[in-house]
Amino acid sequence: MKRSLAFLGRSLSTSTRHGGKFNEPLSGNEMPRSGGIASMMRLPIQNDTQGLGACFVGIPMDIGTSNRSGTRLGPRQIRSESALIRKVNIATGASPFDSFQVADVGDVNFNLYHLPKACEDIRDHYRKLISTGCVPLTMGGDHTISYPILQALKERYGPVGMVHVDAHSDTSDTMLGEKIAHGTPFRRAVEDGCLDPNRVIQIGLRGSNYSVEDYDWAKSQGFRIVTAQDCWHKSLAPLMKEVHEMMGDKPVYISFDIDGLDPAFAPGTGTPEIGGLTSIQGLEIVRGCRGLNVIGGDLVEVSPPYDMNGTTALTGANLLFEMLCVLPGVKYLR
Numbered sequence: 001m002k003r004s005l006a007f008l009g010r011s012l013s014t015s016t017r018h019g020g021k022f023n024e025p026l027s028g029n030e031m032p033r034s035g036g037i038a039s040m041m042r043l044p045i046q047n048d049t050q051g052l053g054a055c056f057v058g059i060p061m062d063i064g065t066s067n068r069s070g071t072r073l074g075p076r077q078i079r080s081e082s083a084l085i086r087k088v089n090i091a092t093g094a095s096p097f098d099s100f101q102v103a104d105v106g107d108v109n110f111n112l113y114h115l116p117k118a119c120e121d122i123r124d125h126y127r128k129l130i131s132t133g134c135v136p137l138t139m140g141g142d143h144t145i146s147y148p149i150l151q152a153l154k155e156r157y158g159p160v161g162m163v164h165v166d167a168h169s170d171t172s173d174t175m176l177g178e179k180i181a182h183g184t185p186f187r188r189a190v191e192d193g194c195l196d197p198n199r200v201i202q203i204g205l206r207g208s209n210y211s212v213e214d215y216d217w218a219k220s221q222g223f224r225i226v227t228a229q230d231c232w233h234k235s236l237a238p239l240m241k242e243v244h245e246m247m248g249d250k251p252v253y254i255s256f257d258i259d260g261l262d263p264a265f266a267p268g269t270g271t272p273e274i275g276g277l278t279s280i281q282g283l284e285i286v287r288g289c290r291g292l293n294v295i296g297g298d299l300v301e302v303s304p305p306y307d308m309n310g311t312t313a314l315t316g317a318n319l320l321f322e323m324l325c326v327l328p329g330v331k332y333l334r
Contacts, residue, residue: 021101022097022098022099022100022101022102023043023044023097023101023102023103024043024087024097025041025042025043025085025086025087025097026042026043027086027087028083028086033083033084034083036083038076038079038080038083039056039079039104040056040078040079040082040104040139040317040320041056041082041083041085041104041317041321042082042083043056043102043103043104044103044104045103045104045105045106046103046104046105047105047106048105048128048132049105049128049129049130049131049132049134050132051101051132052100052101052102052103052105052132052134053099053100053101053102053133053134053135053327053329054096054100054102054134054135054136054137054324054327055102055103055104055105055129055134055135055136055137056102056103056104056105056137056138056139056320057104057105057106057107057108057129057136057137057138057139058074058075058076058078058079058106058107058108058138058139058141059075059107059108059110059122059138059139059140059141059145060072060073060074060075060076060107060141061110061112061118061140061141061142061144061145062141062142062270062303063112063113063115063118063142063144064115064142064143064144064145064180064181064182065142065182065270065271066175066181066182066183066270066271067270067271068269068270068271068303068305068306069270069303069305070270070303070304070305070306071140071141071142071270071300071301071302071303072141073303073304073305074139074140074141074300074301074302074303074304074313074316075107075139075140075141076304077302077304077307077310077313078139078299078302078313078316078317078320079104079139079317080310080313081310081313081314081316081317082314082317082320082321084314084317085317085318085321088333089321089322089325091287092287092290092325092332093332093333093334094290094325094326094330094331094332094333095330095331095332095333096324096325096327096330096331098331098333099329099330099331100329100330102324105129108121108122108125108126109121109125110122110125115144115178115180115181116180118144119144119147119148119180120148122145122148122149122152123148123149123151123152124152126148126149126152126153127152127155129152130152130153130156130296131156135294135295135296135327136149136296136297137296137297137298137299137320137323137324138296138297138298138299138300139298139299139302139316139320140298140299140300140301140302141298141300141301142182142270142300142301143166143170143182143183143185143255143257143300143301144180144181144182144184144185145185145298145300146170146185146186146189146255146298146300147180147184147185147186147188147189147194149253149296149298150185150189150192150194150195150253151189151192151194153194153251153253153295153296154192154193154194157251157295158251159193159194159195159196160194160195160196160199160250160251160252160253160295161195161196161199161200161246161247161250161251161252161253162186162195162199162200162201162252162253162254162255163201163203163243163247163252163253163254163255163285163289163292164186164200164201164202164203164255164256164257165202165203165204165255165256165257165260165277165282165285166202166203166204166205166255166256166257166259166260167204167205167206167207167228167257167259167260167271167272167273167276168183168205168207168257168259168271168273169186169202169205169214169215169218169223169225170182170183170184170185170186170187170257171184171186171187171190171217171218171223172184172187173187173217182301186200186218187217190221196250197221197222197223198222199246199247199248199250199252200218200221200222200223200224201223201224201225201226201243201246202218202223202224202225202226203226203231203236203239203260203277203285204226204227204228204231204260204261204276204277205225205226205227205228206227206228206229206273206275206276207273207274207275224246226239228273228275228276228277229275231277231281232275235281235284236277236281236284236285236288237284237288239285239288240284240285240287240288240289241288243288243289243292244288244291244292247292247293249293250293251293251294251295252289252292252293252294252295253294253295253296253297254286254289254294254296254297254298254323255297255298255300256282256285256286256297256298256299256300256319256323257269257300257301258299258300258301258302258312258315258316258319259271259272259273259276259301260276260277260282261276261277261278261279261282261315262274262275262276262277262278263276265278265279265282265311265315266279266302266311266312266315266316267306267307267311267312268302268303268304268305268306268307268308268311268312268313269301269302269303269306269307269312270301270303270306271301279315282315282319283319283322286319286322286323286326287322287325287326289323289326290325290326291326292326293328294323294326294327294328297320297323299316299319299320299323302316
């Protein structure tokens with residue numbers, strides 16, 4: 001297996017408990033968190049997905065944004081803030097690094113000046129990533145990236161279900177006359193047969209719109225819409241039980257736009273909307289995906305220029321770790 005353990009030549013990030021079988025995050029007790037290469041959770045960096053059960057991958061893109069840019073810097077900042085995250089999920093007992101091999105496989109190289117070509121580059125890259133059966137967990141980048149990722153996943157899994165957390169439905173037909181932008185990915189994904197519309201739930205939608213019919217297209221396709229107002233002052237654990245009935249045992253993709261959370265919890269994003277989900281509700285949604293046939297996920301729209309304290313990137317890093325913890329095959333230590 002080709003890999004680069006990019007921590008000053010040391011292999012301390014490989015588990016000795018399993019005879020060096022699985023990678024694990026470099027402990028803050030082995031090297032200060034301010035040191036080492038800024039990979040996701042300070043995991044080893046690998047150039048491909050050979051031998052991996054799951055991988056973290058970045059798409060540093062913001063050429064699909066419509067309001068505030070800066071998400072091209074998201075993957076780098078998420079990796080930096082992820083240095084705080086430890087290997088075991090103490091709340092759920094999940095121990096993904098005792099379960100299968102995980103690595104950071106770097107960033108997608110794409111055309112920065114032509115969005116349709118960028119989507120082609122992303123799709124082609126993901127075809128290679130998932131060809132080994134590896135489950136990709138993606139750091140965005142703006143929400144346009146979900147469209148080419150879903151195109152690649154369709155080729156392997158067919159139409160997939162989706163748990164989508166967002167302030168916005170992202171099902172517009174066009175934005176300024178263009179078919180591809182961060183407000184259109186899921187309409188394009190439905191048109192291309194990437195999504196099973198009857199197994200799509202969108203949670204946290206809110207904010208002002210251009211008309212009262214703005215969610216009607218998604219509903220007409222079969223999407224279940226759960227607005228942020230429907231979530232106020234309540235646990236979302238009961239909702240996730242309904243999601244399990246909705247998804248069954250078929251493939252499911254998780255797409256988490258950080259602006260699904262209220263800007264009080266995640267201010268560093270391009271299109272913030274007040275009245276959003278709490279970070280606790282975000283955790284409930286992702287943890288509630290345990291037992292689903294999750295075949296990939298993304299965390300998008302982290303914009304470091306508007307994230308002065310790093311809180312948004314840290315939250316995004318933790319949500320990606322939580323996605324890793326609910327993948328099929330993860331061992332639970334209690």
